Amino acid sequence: xxxxxxxxxxxxxxxxxxxxICGEANCMAFAAKMAEHTVKLTDCTPLYxxxxxxxxxxxxxELLRPPVREVVIGTGEKTVAIGGKLVLYRHDLRYxxxxxxxIDIADNLDxxxxxxxxxxxxDWTYVYxxxxxxxxxxxLRCVSKDPQTFAxxxxxxxxxxxxxxxxxxxDAKLLSAAATAIADKRPLLYxxxxxxxxxxxxxxxxHDLPIVAYAPNNLSDLASLATTLQAMGVHDIVLDPGTLSxxxxxxxxxxxxxxxxxxxxxxxxxVGYPLLCTPISVWADYKEGDAPELTKWDEVLxxxxxxxxxxxxxxxxxxDMWTNLPLTFLRSNLYTDPVKPVSVxxxxxxxxxxxxxxxxxxxxxxxxxxxxxxxxxxxxNVDAWLxxxxxxxxxxxxxxxxxxxxxxxxxxxxxxxxLGEKVNHRIIISPGMAARISxxxxxxxxxxxxxxxxxxxxxxxxxxxxxxKEE
Amino acid sequence: xxxxxxxxxxxxxxxxxxxxVLENVTIELDELRLSLQPMIQQVAAQVAKPALSMPTSLxxxxxxxxxxxxxxxxxxxxxxxxxxxxxxxxxxxxxxxHKAPAWDLFQAPPKHxxxxxxxxxxxxxxxxxxxxxxxxxxxxxxxxxxxLCVNKYGADAITLHLISTDxxxxxxxxxxxxxxxxEVLQAVKVPVLIxxxxxxxxxxxxxxxxxxxxxxxxxxxxxxxxxVYEPIAEAAKKYNQVVLSWTSLDxxxxxxxxxxxxxxxxxxxxxxxxxxxxxxxxxEYAFTIMQRMRLAGLLGDSELQYPISSGxxxxxxxxxxxxxxxxxxxxxxRGPIWESVTALALLLAxxxxxxxxxxxxxxxxxDLIDWMKERKPVKSEDYPDWTSMALPEGV
Numbered sequence: 001x002x003x004x005x006x007x008x009x010x011x012x013x014x015x016x017x018x019x020x021i022c023g024e025a026n027c028m029a030f031a032a033k034m035a036e037h038t039v040k041l042t043d044c045t046p047l048y049x050x051x052x053x054x055x056x057x058x059x060x061x062e063l064l065r066p067p068v069r070e071v072v073i074g075t076g077e078k079t080v081a082i083g084g085k086l087v088l089y090r091h092d093l094r095y096x097x098x099x100x101x102x103i104d105i106a107d108n109l110d111x112x113x114x115x116x117x118x119x120x121x122x123d124w125t126y127v128y129x130x131x132x133x134x135x136x137x138x139x140l141r142c143v144s145k146d147p148q149t150f151a152x153x154x155x156x157x158x159x160x161x162x163x164x165x166x167x168x169x170x171d172a173k174l175l176s177a178a179a180t181a182i183a184d185k186r187p188l189l190y191x192x193x194x195x196x197x198x199x200x201x202x203x204x205x206x207h208d209l210p211i212v213a214y215a216p217n218n219l220s221d222l223a224s225l226a227t228t229l230q231a232m233g234v235h236d237i238v239l240d241p242g243t244l245s246x247x248x249x250x251x252x253x254x255x256x257x258x259x260x261x262x263x264x265x266x267x268x269x270x271v272g273y274p275l276l277c278t279p280i281s282v283w284a285d286y287k288e289g290d291a292p293e294l295t296k297w298d299e300v301l302x303x304x305x306x307x308x309x310x311x312x313x314x315x316x317x318x319x320d321m322w323t324n325l326p327l328t329f330l331r332s333n334l335y336t337d338p339v340k341p342v343s344v345x346x347x348x349x350x351x352x353x354x355x356x357x358x359x360x361x362x363x364x365x366x367x368x369x370x371x372x373x374x375x376x377x378x379x380x381n382v383d384a385w386l387x388x389x390x391x392x393x394x395x396x397x398x399x400x401x402x403x404x405x406x407x408x409x410x411x412x413x414x415x416x417x418x419l420g421e422k423v424n425h426r427i428i429i430s431p432g433m434a435a436r437i438s439x440x441x442x443x444x445x446x447x448x449x450x451x452x453x454x455x456x457x458x459x460x461x462x463x464x465x466x467x468x469k470e471e
Numbered sequence: 472x473x474x475x476x477x478x479x480x481x482x483x484x485x486x487x488x489x490x491x492v493l494e495n496v497t498i499e500l501d502e503l504r505l506s507l508q509p510m511i512q513q514v515a516a517q518v519a520k521p522a523l524s525m526p527t528s529l530x531x532x533x534x535x536x537x538x539x540x541x542x543x544x545x546x547x548x549x550x551x552x553x554x555x556x557x558x559x560x561x562x563x564x565x566x567x568x569h570k571a572p573a574w575d576l577f578q579a580p581p582k583h584x585x586x587x588x589x590x591x592x593x594x595x596x597x598x599x600x601x602x603x604x605x606x607x608x609x610x611x612x613x614x615x616x617x618x619l620c621v622n623k624y625g626a627d628a629i630t631l632h633l634i635s636t637d638x639x640x641x642x643x644x645x646x647x648x649x650x651x652x653x654e655v656l657q658a659v660k661v662p663v664l665i666x667x668x669x670x671x672x673x674x675x676x677x678x679x680x681x682x683x684x685x686x687x688x689x690x691x692x693x694x695x696x697x698x699v700y701e702p703i704a705e706a707a708k709k710y711n712q713v714v715l716s717w718t719s720l721d722x723x724x725x726x727x728x729x730x731x732x733x734x735x736x737x738x739x740x741x742x743x744x745x746x747x748x749x750x751x752x753x754x755e756y757a758f759t760i761m762q763r764m765r766l767a768g769l770l771g772d773s774e775l776q777y778p779i780s781s782g783x784x785x786x787x788x789x790x791x792x793x794x795x796x797x798x799x800x801x802x803x804x805r806g807p808i809w810e811s812v813t814a815l816a817l818l819l820a821x822x823x824x825x826x827x828x829x830x831x832x833x834x835x836x837x838d839l840i841d842w843m844k845e846r847k848p849v850k851s852e853d854y855p856d857w858t859s860m861a862l863p864e865g866v
Contacts, residue, residue, distance in 0.1 A: 089766075091759045106862065113864060128751065141858045168858040190858065194529060202525075216854040223532035231526050242854045250843035253819075254576040258536055261575075266537035283862050284855030292863060293804060301839065304812045308758075308819045317862055322800030325791055326812040329751035334816075336755055368752055372790075394719065395753060397788060398746055401669060402719030403698060436639060436669075454597075455790050 004086060004093070005063045007031040013056040013063070015046050034064065037086055037093070067264045068312075070097065071210045071236040071274050073137065073188045074164030080136045082238070082312040083274030088264040091338055098335040100136040100313040101327070102166050104280055107153035107178075108144040114153070118160045120319055126328065129371045133328040139190075139280075139315045140178070142169035147177035154178040158185050166315070170214075172196035176203055183207035188313075190214070190276075191240060194221055197228055205233040212276055216242030217251065219258060223270040238313065240276040245302040246285075252277075252302075253309050260310040274312035279303040283317050296323050303327050308334065343393030344370045348417040352383035359384050359468050360419060361429040361452060361459070362410060364391040364399050373456040380460025385422060389413045396433040407440035414445050429468050431456070536577050541769040544570040546738045547583065548778050550628065550691050550713055551662025557687040561660035564627055566742070566823040567778030573765060573821035576846050584840050585818060587825045587833055588664055589626035590784050591616045593643070593651045594635040598828075599793035601806040605830050613651055614658035621659045624830040625837060630664040630693065631655050636677045637668035645673075645680035652684050664691040664715075664826075675702035682706035691715055691742060693780075697728050704735035715780055717744040720756045722763060726774040742824060744780040749789040750813040757781070758820045765821035778823040786813035787828070807831035815839055 011031040018026040022043040024033065033039040041064060042048065047057045070084030080100045087093045103121045105114065118138065126133045140157055142150040150169065157165060166188040169175040176199065179189055191214035192200040204211040211234060215221035219241060226237050241255040256275055262268035279302040286295045296318045303314050307330050318324065343365045363373045365388050377384055389409055391399035399405035414420070414428070426447045430438050432454030441449045450468045453459060462468070547568040552558025568582030595610045605624075609616035613631060620626040633648045635641040655663055665681040667674040678692045679702045694717035695703045707714045716732055718725040725745055732741055745760040761779055768776035786792060792809035793802060810832035814825055818839060827833050 089759075089762060090755075091763055104862075106864075109864065117864065141860075143859055143861055145859060170856055170858055197529065216851040217849050218851065219534035220532055223534045224529050227532050228526050228530045231530060242851075244849060244854060245842075246838075247842050248847045248849050248853070249839070250574070250576055251846045251849055253574055253843060254846055257575060258534075258577055261537040261539075262534070265539070266535070268535070268537070270532055271534070278857055281855055281857045284857060284860060286863070288863075297804075297808065297835075300808055301811065301815060301835065304815050305819065305839075305843075308816055315857075320800050321798065322805040322808065325799065325805070326750060326808055329791070330754070330812060330816060333751065333753075333755040334758070338755070338759060342753075342756075366753070395748065397785075398719050398748065398753075401696075401746075402721075404719070439639075457790055457794065 005035060007035045009063060010034050013060045014044060015053055019046060021045055067272050069273055071238055073186065073210055075186045076162055078162045078164060080164045088261060090334060094337045095335045097312065099307050099311055099331050102137040102139040102313060102315045103135055103319060104139045104141050104315060104317050106141050106143040107150045114156065115160060122161060122163065124319060124324065126325060128329065128332060129368060133332065137164035137166060139166040139168055142174045145174065147174050150174050151177045151181040154182045158182050166190055172199045175200060179203050179209065183209060188212065188238065192225060192229060194225065197225055201229050201232040201234055210236035210238060212238045212240050214240040217255065219255065226273060227270050237273045238276050239271060239273050243278040243281045243302065245282045245298050249302065249305060253305055256306060256309045256311065275310055276313045277306040277311035278315045280315045280317045296320065299323065300327060304330055307331055342367050344388065346388045346390040348419065349386040349388060351377050351386060354383040354385050356424040358423065359429060359463055360387060360423055362387040362389055363431055364389055364394060364396050364405055366391065366393050366395045369395045376456040376459045380463060382460065382463045384463060387413055387417060387419060396431045400434050400436055405434060407437050407444040410441045411445035414447060427468055538578060541570055543769055543771045543776060544568060545768050545776050545778060548713055548739050548742055550689060552687055552689040558689060559656065560662050560688065564662055574819060574843055580845055584844055585823045585825065586627040587827055587836055588628040588630045589620035589624060589833060590630050590632060590826055590828050591620060592632045592634055594641060596634065599787050599806060601793065601803050602787065602828050614654040617655045617659045621661050624833050626833060628662040628664055629655065629659055630666050630826050632666035633677055634668045636673050637670045638673060645676045648677055649680050649684040652681055664693060666693040671698050674699045678703045679706035682710040682712045685712060686710045689713065694744060695732060697724060700728065700731060704732050707740060708735040713740050713742060715742050715744055718746065720746050720760060722760050729774045741777045742780050743777045744782065747781040747783055747785045747817065749786045750809055751789050751791060754813060754816060758816050761817060761820035761822055779821060780824040781817050781822045781826065783810060783814045783825045784828045786810040811835040
């Protein structure tokens with residue numbers, strides 16, 4: 001694969017003064033972190049302030065530029081950055097800039113429906129491992145085919161939301177009208193084609209707007225469009241090789257794959273841009289009277305496949321919880337830093353006003369398991385103790401199967417964290433998934449083991465009913 | 472504009488700029504020079520930039536497909552045996568054989584398409600409501616259960632999980648369990664895979680007995696683990712079966728176990744399973760390990776050149792798949808889409824054998840495999856203009 005710059009390539013170009021302004025002990029330490037892209041070059045302020053470093057700075061910027069450029073959409077606090085990818089596979093380092101989810105809105109909706117949809121897009125959320133999952137932007141589509149309607153809808157939209165906007169029409173005149181109307185909000189323009197690149201390229205260059213190059217199933221045309229737009233002075237380019245689903249899903253997957261491999265492994269700078277995918281395209285097959293659930297189902301599958309296969313931004317129509325929950329989860333999973341620790345500190349955690357008579361439960365130190373259990377206990381608003389056992393960051397089910405959660409480990413943890421001094425009973429509640437080791441645990445620890453619910457969402461009810469106290 | 476003209480423009484601009492600043496504020500000359508410097512540099516850079524010559528036609532470009540070099544391929548493993556091969560199955564299933572990363576169609580399409588085995592249990596177990604609905608009638612009859620999976624839900628194979636052999640459940644003896652295997656072999660003609668209970672004290676004898684009962688059938692024994700592998704490998708060798716080498720999200724452990732198994736088995740007798748964690752609950756570990764294993768295998772790591780299996784039913788461990796919560800939408804859809812998306816991610820990572828449960832998810836994954844198996848000759852006009860479609864709102 002194309003090699004990312006290593007510390008020894010970066011270090012000679014740094015000031016070498018070990019000034020510590022960046023927060024690192026010395027320039028070598030900064031170089032090491034820079035190679036991992038866990039710090040930003042701009043943290044080295046002398047590089048930017050002192051004229052004598054200008055040449056090296058330019059070299060560093062070139063050296064450290066990700067093989068997939070980063071494009072920023074929107075202005076103010078609600079911008080979204082896409083692309084900026086450093087590697088093909090997440091295990092090569094990590095994925096940056098999670099796939100941005102843009103939800104469509106038609107320009108010809110009546111005022112009430114328009115407002116309602118914008119609000120629904122902004123309000124869509126779900127709490128997952130302590131963070132709120134959200135959507136990222138609004139894709140305004142020109143369904144009216146009227147430039148004035150499209151431009152007015154764009155203006156209306158910026159009055160309703162400060163979220164990043166994408167303007168969508170394949171007609172250059174229509175797109176120009178809306179683009180000019182809200183150019184200062186830095187919308188993403190969709191799209192320049194082999195027919196419209198000249199007109200739209202000029203607008204994008206003039207207002208410094210990001211623009212999508214669209215060439216369905218023709219990667220050479222796409223490279224040609226990107227090269228031409230670049231030559232016109234357009235800096236922020238996004239590529240769309242077209243999205244087809246169902247029997248042509250393989251073609252879509254393969255096109256995205258070729259583009260991203262070319263940029264990251266074959267050093268093909270002509271296609272080193274973020275990729276846009278349009279799962280919304282599946283709605284072209286929808287006929288009035290059809291069950292919309294089937295189309296939504298296809299939209300989820302298309303989006304899921306392409307989140308895995310390198311889409312940096314997707315356009316969706318569905319706004320349901322059941323459609324976007326699996327997609328936001330998938331995005332969250334794949335964009336997790338693979339080297340980040342997946343475990344929490346083992347130990348004894350106190351909830352509420354837990355005392356000597358409060359119930360004691362145990363779980364594993366897999367971060368996701370822990371946070372899920374934690375949130376469930378808090379939701380139940382009960383006083384309780386939670387013993388977090390070191391399973392090397394494995395979930396209950398996997399840890400039992402993989403012998404990382406054993407009766408001996410539970411017994412040791414009870415000893416180590418002095419459970420016997422905290423409570424005056426000798427009952428511990430095990431996760432339902434660890435029922436298998438409950439007998440051995442009683443033998444190893446001398447404590448009575450009660451098997452709790454299989455899913456921690458059952459904890460509040462279990463504790464409120466005081467089931468653990470029953471003989 | 473000539474270079475000379477550009478230079479004089481610059482001078483004008485600097486002059487005006489400096490005067491403008493001096494008009495309004497009184498500052499020390501040095502300070503001014505200092506503060507102006509970056510600004511002037513910026514302005515100068517902008518002004519001095521040569522005017523772009525606007526392209527008048529598209530600049531041609533030729534995209535070259537980014538082929539990789541792979542020195543090795545994944546072993547081919549066949550499960551099931553027909554009459555000609557000494558078994559009683561109506562067909563065999565072969566997986567693996569790949570020589571490029573998963574679904575890199577431009578490099579090489581999959582040598583063998585992935586397959587789906589439906590889970591069948593030898594006793595009534597607790598299942599998510601929306602899964603159970605589809606199996607209500609057969610929960611206590613493994614043979615009927617297997618038939619339903621094959622005839623109605625289109626499973627390529629069956630995995631019979633002998634969970635009743637668990638000492639904490641029914642402690643069914645290996646001989647008793649063998650009878651259930653025979654019943655299921657009678658009931659369906661597709662390959663039948665055999666799963667143990669996950670009881671370290673029983674798995675060895677149960678799977679050894681299963682290997683004996685399935686002599687000639689070329690079954691997959693699920694599973695050998697780092698704790699229990701000898702009796703399983705030995706029986707598989709004796710009766711010519713295939714072994715599922717199952718580890719817990721640890722690529723080094725997977726290599727280690729494979730290394731031990733190869734003392735008994737031939738490469739075409741091993742399938743690997745690095746454990747499947749559900750979407751939202753660790754899926755990324757399974758995804759990345761599968762992807763790494765496939766790549767390592769292609770690049771010559773002989774300990775990882777095996778087809779991969781996934782217990783995709785684990786997707787139901789995610790509460791979002793089954794919780795009854797109106798705010799999350801109908802669980803009748805949410806559940807199977809959860810299992811489907813879990814499978815899809817692993818399909819793209821390179822998984823070959825899916826063990827699944829929900830009929831809609833089984834159908835979906837079959838569809839996905841069919842949709843992705845080759846590039847279709849699509850034209851640019853086949854792509855709809857989604858920007859101008861009238862779409863239903865709020866449905």
